[in-house]
Amino acid sequence: MTEQSMVKQERAARTRESLIRSAAEIFDREGFAVASLTVISSLAGVSNGALHFHFSSKAALADAVQEEALTRLLAVTDAVPPLGTSRVQLLVDVTHGLAAALRTDAVLRAGFELCGEASRASQFDLRERWQRWVEETLKQADAEGELRPEVAAQDVVTAVVAATVGFEVLGARDAVWLSASTVTRFWRLLLPLLVRASLVAELEAEGTRVP
Template sequence: MAKQERAVRTRGSLIRAAAEIFDREGFAVASLAMISTQAGVSSGALHFHFASKAALADAVEGAALERLRNIAGANTRESAGRLQCLVDVTHGLARGLRGDVVLRAGFGLCSDPARATPGDLREHWRGWVQETLAEAEKAGELRPGVGPEGAVIAVVAATVGFEALGSRDETWLAPRTVARFWELLLPTLAVADRLETLDSEGPVDA
């Protein structure tokens, strides 16, 4: 059991180290030697867990997807409706991108031109936004004439833009930046009685 736990810890250390290197250097420049040194493990231990740099990149994206799903599932204001959930989760995503190198590297890898088979982390995000806005429409939270398709385009384009710009300048991921975006967008999305209750600032306990 101790050997198995040690292997799990080593794998986790390698994934985090790979995320740090990919985030800092990019996929093309990163090497297995750099990653093993960053993780503090031997080259042999790295190869025991991962056959290639591409396999490590896939593992980082998988870990990032798990984090993204946890962020999307952490709705602390369930009774506030689906639009509020969307606002809160975008704040959670920005917070994760600021502080979680695995999440940040996962998003970066999915659009890295040096990878032969980039992942679809952003597509998972688009799918969640689409599902949430469809639920908001069914619940009568959207203004008449506002279709979820257009709203999906606006939200995904903006949040992915924040993610990309935030890799160089964290003010794009700041709570106030996300709040200002929602201050502008919510009046075009939400019915009047719902708009009065929505909080663009995100959850206070974040």
């Protein structure tokens, strides 16, 4: 590959990344249905022709935003916890990490919001991916004896997914729902009902890290 070709590829990659970021900001602010490709291209500093060179339609651009958002979600959920971290503490920590990421990352916020867009089919359902991660983590917690005997892991999945997706939806308009204090209060309420009494004192509702 020639140096000129490499420069062109790098420029095209930067343009594509800029379009994805700009689209995410507009989708996040105005919603998919209202969002204008002209506004997106203007925010990215490129022409409409350049936008259509990379993305054939607004739906294709939304798919790219969700794909990038999925990568960012996986960066939060797949972070390796410190040795000896319980599964429940990992769940607490990751919910804090997700809330923090949603507060600051327009691409991640837009990716989640696009999952609820009724006017288009979603190829990358971030809410479903999040639910699957929560299910797997609580399944491991149950297998390792962290949950109270009378607590069904699936019931906890329902509560955690409903609450965290609710924080995500409400946080799109009021960042307080995604604050560390909101997530901490949720876990302070839930943990004593969820885990064995001997484990409650060892857990930190405010989180031990931000993945």
